[in-house]
Amino acid sequence: xxxxxxxxxxxxxxxxxxxxxxxxxxxxxxxxxxxxxxxxxxxxxxxxxxxxxxxxxxxxxxxxxxxxxxxxxxxxxxxxxxxxxxxxxxxxxxxxxxxxxxxxxxxxxxxxxxxxxxxxxxxxxxxxxxxxxxxxxxxxxxxxxxxxxxxxxxxxxxxxxxxxxxxxxxxxxxxxxxxxxxxxxxxxxxxxxxxxxxxxxxxxxxxxxxxxxxxxxxxxxxxxxxxxxxxxxxxxxxxxxxxxxxxxxxxxxxxxxxxxxxxxxxxxxxxxxxxxxxxxxxxxxxxxxxxxxxxxxxxxxxxxxxxxxxxxxxxxxxxxxxxxxxxxxxxxxxxxxx
Numbered sequence: 001x002x003x004x005x006x007x008x009x010x011x012x013x014x015x016x017x018x019x020x021x022x023x024x025x026x027x028x029x030x031x032x033x034x035x036x037x038x039x040x041x042x043x044x045x046x047x048x049x050x051x052x053x054x055x056x057x058x059x060x061x062x063x064x065x066x067x068x069x070x071x072x073x074x075x076x077x078x079x080x081x082x083x084x085x086x087x088x089x090x091x092x093x094x095x096x097x098x099x100x101x102x103x104x105x106x107x108x109x110x111x112x113x114x115x116x117x118x119x120x121x122x123x124x125x126x127x128x129x130x131x132x133x134x135x136x137x138x139x140x141x142x143x144x145x146x147x148x149x150x151x152x153x154x155x156x157x158x159x160x161x162x163x164x165x166x167x168x169x170x171x172x173x174x175x176x177x178x179x180x181x182x183x184x185x186x187x188x189x190x191x192x193x194x195x196x197x198x199x200x201x202x203x204x205x206x207x208x209x210x211x212x213x214x215x216x217x218x219x220x221x222x223x224x225x226x227x228x229x230x231x232x233x234x235x236x237x238x239x240x241x242x243x244x245x246x247x248x249x250x251x252x253x254x255x256x257x258x259x260x261x262x263x264x265x266x267x268x269x270x271x272x273x274x275x276x277x278x279x280x281x282x283x284x285x286x287x288x289x290x291x292x293x294x295x296x297x298x299x300x301x302x303x304x305x306x307x308x309x310x311x312x313x314x315x316x317x318x319x320x321x322x323x324x325x326x327x328x329x330x331x332x333x334x335x336x337x338x
Contacts, residue, residue, distance in 0.1 A: 026273060026287050027338040029304070032068030035328040036061060040308045042082035042123070042254070045297040052332065053092065054308055055080030060094050062109055065299060065306065068332065072109035077102060082124040084133050086148040093133050093146065095121040101135060103152035113152025118142055118160060123169035130193045134178060136167035143167065143180060143191055161196050163189045171215035171222065173237055179222055181210040188222065188235065202240030207233040212255040212264060223262040225252035232264050232274060234281050244281040248272040253294035265307055267294040271335060289333050305335040
């Protein structure tokens with residue numbers, strides 16, 4: 001019974017309650033050296049089992065969240081981006097930008113099969129309300145839906161839903177709607193999952209180039225990480241009205257909601273913490289993490305945030321673009337309540 005209770009608590013917190021709580025100070029607890037080859041994108045926490053799933057370009061690592069030990073390695077991807085977990089059927093789903101959704105076993109980490117997908121499959125989540133895995137294709141501008149029990153060898157994804165722009169990441173309200181960032185249109189597309197169509201496009205101005213997204217389902221708000229300019233946009237899920245815009249660091253890639261606060265992880269090595277007091281939103285803390293730590297996920301059971309990154313080669317004066325990661329230097333920065 002204790003395990004069931006803790007799991008239910010984690011799911012409730014991760015769903016996005018945003019109550020007014022006492023301010024909490026966050027700081028870096030430790031940095032775990034993981035090593036291995038490949039880049040990285042979205043990290044996914046499996047809170048009940050204390051595991052981290054981390055796509056590394058051509059493979060996806062399964063890491064013990066406490067020790068940093070590698071528990072498994074799922075091979076066979078061309079350009080892995082994200083992982084969705086569906087414990088009810090014992091499966092995980094990996095978006096491979098090379099044109100596939102990889103289905104794997106959550107116990108053995110063995111690959112069960114690959115579903116042909118639209119190219120550049122990227123952000124992926126599981127929606128418990130509709131019992132669908134949702135994934136987006138940036139190049140094709142569509143939302144893809146997958147039934148968790150699909151035949152992983154001969155099955156197919158559902159017909160795609162046209163979005164009207166290039167999607168990056170998404171969130172669901174648990175009541176039949178999905179909200180999807182359209183990075184090239186500076187909009188959020190609202191999808192009715194039952195009707196399988198877009199029912200609204202909401203601008204994110206004064207933000208632009210929206211990428212990170214998370215949701216407070218009880219408060220009915222979206223927290224959208226924008227790159228151009230660098231802002232966190234707080235948006236009503238009922239009307240699309242922008243309720244607040246707040247400064248964040250450069251190169252955001254993810255936002256999360258937890259424990260009465262919202263977070264934005266940025267490539268410049270900052271984690272912005274946003275709080276709400278009497279209906280007003282504001283930046284309450286900026287945590288120094290590490291350069292390149294642009295994505296993250298939160299473990300609601302342990303109250304820790306995990307951010308993947310690496311050490312980088314120094315760039316020449318005037319050089320632009322992403323710096324090159326040093327070989328075998330992949331790490332995970334752990335941020336916790338102090």
